Amino acid sequence: MKSELWQRAETLFHQALETNDDEREAWLQIASQGDSELLREVEVLLRSYRAPDSFMEESVFSEGLQALAADDADAPSGKLGRYEIIKRIGIGGMGEVFLAHDPELNRQVALKLLPALVTDDPQRVRRFRQEAHAASTISHPNVAHIYEIGVEGNQHFTSMEYVEGRTLRELLNQGPLTVHESLKIALEVGRALESAHASGVIHRDIKPENIMIRPDGYVKVLDFGLAKLHRMDDTDDLHSTQTTTLVLTEPGLIMGSPSYMSPEQARGFDVDARADIWSLGVVLYEMLCGVTPFPASTRIDAIAALLRDEPTPISVPLRHAHPSLRKLLKRMLAKDKDQRSRTSAEVVADLQNLIRDMQVSIKRKSLFHGPRLAFLNHSVLEAYRSSEGTIIRTPLPFFIATIIAGIALTWAVKSFPPHSALPSHPESEQQYRRGVEAIFRDDFYSAAHHFNAVSGDLHAGSVMTHARLAEVWAELDYSDQANYELLTLTNIVPLAKSFNLPEVDALYVDAVKATVSGDYRDAMTLYRNIVQKDVTNAVAWMDLGRSYERLRWWDYAADSYRQACAKDPSLASAFFRLGVVEAARKNEPEANTAFERAFQLYRVANDEEGALELLNRRSVFAYQLGRKDEAHRFEEEAVRLGHFNAYQSVKHNFALAAIFHKEVQVAKGFESEARKLAASISLRGADQLLVNGLVEIAWLYIRENDLINAQQYVLEALHIAQRSGLRIGRAKALYARAQLYLHKGLPVADDEFKEMLRIEFPDRVFPKQVIALWLTTIIDVDYETAINRFREARTNGIVIVSPDN
Amino acid sequence: MPQNLEITELLRRWAAGEKAALDELVPLVERELRKIARRALREERLGPTLQTTELVNEAYLRLVDQTRSQWQNRAHFFAIAAQIVRRVLLDHARNRNRAKRGAGANHLSLSSVTVVSPQKSQELIALDEALIRLAEVDPLKSQIVELRYFGGLSLEETAEVLNVAPVTISRHWHLAKAWLKHELG
Numbered sequence: 001m002k003s004e005l006w007q008r009a010e011t012l013f014h015q016a017l018e019t020n021d022d023e024r025e026a027w028l029q030i031a032s033q034g035d036s037e038l039l040r041e042v043e044v045l046l047r048s049y050r051a052p053d054s055f056m057e058e059s060v061f062s063e064g065l066q067a068l069a070a071d072d073a074d075a076p077s078g079k080l081g082r083y084e085i086i087k088r089i090g091i092g093g094m095g096e097v098f099l100a101h102d103p104e105l106n107r108q109v110a111l112k113l114l115p116a117l118v119t120d121d122p123q124r125v126r127r128f129r130q131e132a133h134a135a136s137t138i139s140h141p142n143v144a145h146i147y148e149i150g151v152e153g154n155q156h157f158t159s160m161e162y163v164e165g166r167t168l169r170e171l172l173n174q175g176p177l178t179v180h181e182s183l184k185i186a187l188e189v190g191r192a193l194e195s196a197h198a199s200g201v202i203h204r205d206i207k208p209e210n211i212m213i214r215p216d217g218y219v220k221v222l223d224f225g226l227a228k229l230h231r232m233d234d235t236d237d238l239h240s241t242q243t244t245t246l247v248l249t250e251p252g253l254i255m256g257s258p259s260y261m262s263p264e265q266a267r268g269f270d271v272d273a274r275a276d277i278w279s280l281g282v283v284l285y286e287m288l289c290g291v292t293p294f295p296a297s298t299r300i301d302a303i304a305a306l307l308r309d310e311p312t313p314i315s316v317p318l319r320h321a322h323p324s325l326r327k328l329l330k331r332m333l334a335k336d337k338d339q340r341s342r343t344s345a346e347v348v349a350d351l352q353n354l355i356r357d358m359q360v361s362i363k364r365k366s367l368f369h370g371p372r373l374a375f376l377n378h379s380v381l382e383a384y385r386s387s388e389g390t391i392i393r394t395p396l397p398f399f400i401a402t403i404i405a406g407i408a409l410t411w412a413v414k415s416f417p418p419h420s421a422l423p424s425h426p427e428s429e430q431q432y433r434r435g436v437e438a439i440f441r442d443d444f445y446s447a448a449h450h451f452n453a454v455s456g457d458l459h460a461g462s463v464m465t466h467a468r469l470a471e472v473w474a475e476l477d478y479s480d481q482a483n484y485e486l487l488t489l490t491n492i493v494p495l496a497k498s499f500n501l502p503e504v505d506a507l508y509v510d511a512v513k514a515t516v517s518g519d520y521r522d523a524m525t526l527y528r529n530i531v532q533k534d535v536t537n538a539v540a541w542m543d544l545g546r547s548y549e550r551l552r553w554w555d556y557a558a559d560s561y562r563q564a565c566a567k568d569p570s571l572a573s574a575f576f577r578l579g580v581v582e583a584a585r586k587n588e589p590e591a592n593t594a595f596e597r598a599f600q601l602y603r604v605a606n607d608e609e610g611a612l613e614l615l616n617r618r619s620v621f622a623y624q625l626g627r628k629d630e631a632h633r634f635e636e637e638a639v640r641l642g643h644f645n646a647y648q649s650v651k652h653n654f655a656l657a658a659i660f661h662k663e664v665q666v667a668k669g670f671e672s673e674a675r676k677l678a679a680s681i682s683l684r685g686a687d688q689l690l691v692n693g694l695v696e697i698a699w700l701y702i703r704e705n706d707l708i709n710a711q712q713y714v715l716e717a718l719h720i721a722q723r724s725g726l727r728i729g730r731a732k733a734l735y736a737r738a739q740l741y742l743h744k745g746l747p748v749a750d751d752e753f754k755e756m757l758r759i760e761f762p763d764r765v766f767p768k769q770v771i772a773l774w775l776t777t778i779i780d781v782d783y784e785t786a787i788n789r790f791r792e793a794r795t796n797g798i799v800i801v802s803p804d805n
Numbered sequence: 806m807p808q809n810l811e812i813t814e815l816l817r818r819w820a821a822g823e824k825a826a827l828d829e830l831v832p833l834v835e836r837e838l839r840k841i842a843r844r845a846l847r848e849e850r851l852g853p854t855l856q857t858t859e860l861v862n863e864a865y866l867r868l869v870d871q872t873r874s875q876w877q878n879r880a881h882f883f884a885i886a887a888q889i890v891r892r893v894l895l896d897h898a899r900n901r902n903r904a905k906r907g908a909g910a911n912h913l914s915l916s917s918v919t920v921v922s923p924q925k926s927q928e929l930i931a932l933d934e935a936l937i938r939l940a941e942v943d944p945l946k947s948q949i950v951e952l953r954y955f956g957g958l959s960l961e962e963t964a965e966v967l968n969v970a971p972v973t974i975s976r977h978w979h980l981a982k983a984w985l986k987h988e989l990g
Contacts, residue, residue, distance in 0.1 A: 049983035061957025064890030065842035067897045
């Protein structure tokens with residue numbers, strides 16, 4: 001029974017908690033009625049109650065269960081044979097795994113202890129030892145080596161190479177991998193299998209949990225020769241969702257991780273090397289798509305699906321996949337093992353070829369690199385920001401489409417040397433030239449239009465057209481068109497084989513290829529070479545200028561454009577570009593002279609698009625210099641001139657909405673006009689224009705801290721981008737939204753940011769701090785610095801560097 | 806007798822005051838808990854955000870014939886689970902301590918190498934001793950601590966198990982914590 005003192009103390013304790021802080025002491029004095037022992041007791045309890053700490057906040061139940069799980073009646077001692085146990089690193093269906101030290105060879109090993117359940121059966125032990133012994137003879141860098149198969153007392157164990165790193169499962173938990181990463185990992189697993197199969201060892205349990213990725217990226221396959229260990233000990237498990245490793249050991253017994261198990265395994269038949277090929281196919285599929293091809297919630301379902309269904313069609317992310325990749329997956333995942341790739345060596349060869357073919361496409365696209373001006377009124381905004389004295393760099397991403405365009409180019413470049421890379425018909429030449437002109441003024445819509453008009457000609461000379469088109473699709477957010485381009489190229493490759501590509505043209509194709517894959521320095525060098533070989537070629541000077549612009553070498557760019565103007569005084573885009581660069585350098589008279597000359601030339605050539613684009617630029621420039629009225633006049637003129645051109649009109653109306661965003665009614669008028677026009681043109685392209693326009697306006701509001709308006713625009717943009725599958729558009733909207741959140745003091749939506757960052761740096765996980773760092777740096781410093789800091793931070797762990805450091 | 810009927814019957818007998826029934830119950834429950842724990846560990850369900858009672862519930866549902874069980878059965882079952890966890894953790898902590906002192910290092914159970922840290926071992930041993938003292942003056946508080954801290958039950962679950970209002974449980978819990986903290990400080 002409770003002592004009387006304890007009961008009184010308890011009562012006082014609770015009453016004291018209900019009194020005011022400042023009265024408590026006096027109250028206690030009275031309430032304790034001079035009982036000093038009671039008073040002390042209650043004071044102690046109150047003090048202890050108030051002390052700020054987390055005493056007993058967390059239950060130890062979890063640890064308790066771990067202890068329960070770990071206990072084993074005949075658990076071995078802290079040493080096992082000569083091995084000194086360091087810590088437990090895992091527990092699984094096949095027993096516990098410990099990190100241990102081998103003093104004899106002075107190395108760390110992974111020690112796998114076989115559960116008594118297994119070792120009680122002498123036959124199973126014998127079979128296991130046989131298999132493990134065979135596996136221990138495999139010596140391959142991608143196979144975690146088995147050092148020893150031993151017994152200590154009753155405890156059977158294997159010691160094997162300890163591999164630090166993360167399992168592929170852990171990696172996958174962060175989302176699907178890039179195509180390149182997936183292929184690379186699959187290739188290394190394939191090599192491991194090749195070597196094991198050559199030694200007559202079948203893994204039987206290839207799954208992401210058994211594939212380790214070391215910190216240096218090296219891939220190691222674990223548990224060769226251990227699969228025969230497993231046995232199903234509980235039929236209930238068939239209904240559970242777990243995928244404990246269970247594998248066929250006796251005919252008729254179904255075991256294994258159902259999601260990765262080959263149909264013959266699921267049926268309980270004998271397995272051969274092709275079972276591993278199947279499992280690797282499932283793993284590759286999962287790496288690419290983020291899900292396994294036969295998703296199911298329970299074992300029974302999984303097995304049923306596996307036997308019955310065709311793989312879920314390779315999902316959206318793989319729609320654009322290299323056809324050979326899809327073919328390879330199909331071969332690896334053939335239900336009938338006779339239709340499957342026959343040997344792992346064959347799979348390895350296929351994977352190698354694929355990786356080689358896709359190499360160029362893998363270069364990562366930066367969110368900020370790329371032509372500075374690309375989308376519609378980005379420049380208006382830029383001007384606006386500059387006038388505020390702060391420059392916020394707007395992302396001009398072009399990534400995914402670029403990859404596909406890159407593939408297109410690789411194929412073109414690799415396999416065909418035509419007579420001339422340039423179009424050969426006069427009309428095609430004209431279109432090509434206009435397309436190039438359009439590229440030079442960042443009018444990628446028109447460029448696409450012109451190139452498209454001639455890209456249908458399946459003659460060898462259209463290589464440059466296709467190359468340019470790939471460049472354009474890369475600038476635009478049009479991955480499916482890029483994909484279409486890719487297919488077209490595949491078709492013309494055989495036709496072009498018999499031709500030879502002149503040196504300059506070959507350089508050209510290389511240069512465009514470098515541009516598309518984001519290697520601006522390489523592109524610049526190549527264009528320099530071209531110019532040296534053909535100094536009179538104004539177009540080459542233009543391309544060189546553009547490559548300087550991408551590197552932000554303004555002086556060189558201006559010089560190149562001057563050269564282009566001199567070589568071809570009728571080349572309107574040369575003057576246009578010169579104007580743009582001079583405007584960027586704030587050389588007003590030079591810029592205006594160049595712009596006026598360009599405008600004359602456009603009018604002479606009756607090039608309405610050029611004239612419109614020019615008016616837009618002049619408007620931006622005027623706005624930048626604080627001359628809003630002049631800016632307005634240029635845009636009005638553009639709208640008047642371009643009323644037949646819906647694309648241009650959408651752009652200009654959005655530009656006007658941006659210029660007048662402070663006069664809400666006026667701005668709304670332009671905006672609704674832009675929306676109306678966008679609705680009138682073809683759906684997809686209109687959406688892209690809309691998203692860009694909306695994001696730009698959102699940025700204006702963000703700058704002004706008008707977060708309510710900003711949010712509205714961002715969300716609409718995001719919605720449209722998602723609806724239409726615009727990846728760049730989505731990234732831009734997400735980026736704007738992240739900025740918005742930062743302004744609001746809200747946590748940035750991590751997942752979405754990660755998604756963007758994954759596109760940017762496809763290989764890593766990003767802790768919050770890094771994202772924050774990235775954000776802060778890109779706001780106030782230029783992209784190169786931000787990225788360098790970001791990379792630095794990543795290499796050094798996480799260091800938050802304030803922007804002014 | 807099928808296992809679940811056996812356990813249901815034992816629970817009933819124990820609830821009716823038959824102390825010996827507990828001796829038979831504990832190993833049965835413990836075996837089931839170990840099974841569940843191993844599987845939870847394999848499935849990586851033993852995280853910090855673990856829904857612990859879910860696991861015990863799982864064991865309860867497996868072991869007890871629902872059609873013949875009464876709420877007291879459930880309460881007693883959870884109480885047994887908490888007791889088991891407490892004992893097992895204490896074993897690990899003591900093993901750990903022995904190892905630290907150098908005695909019997911060779912007999913150290915492998916698993917205790919990682920489950921309980923040396924610091925935690927000290928804490929657990931001290932807490933256990935304090936709880937025994939607390940049980941002498943106030944068995945209800947001691948039991949609440951056992952259910953909550955070792956059994957992982959929430960206030961509401963503890964209230965349900967002991968058939969006491971949550972607010973009362975909360976008052977006991979706060980006082981017990983304050984007392985224990987002082988004792989251990």
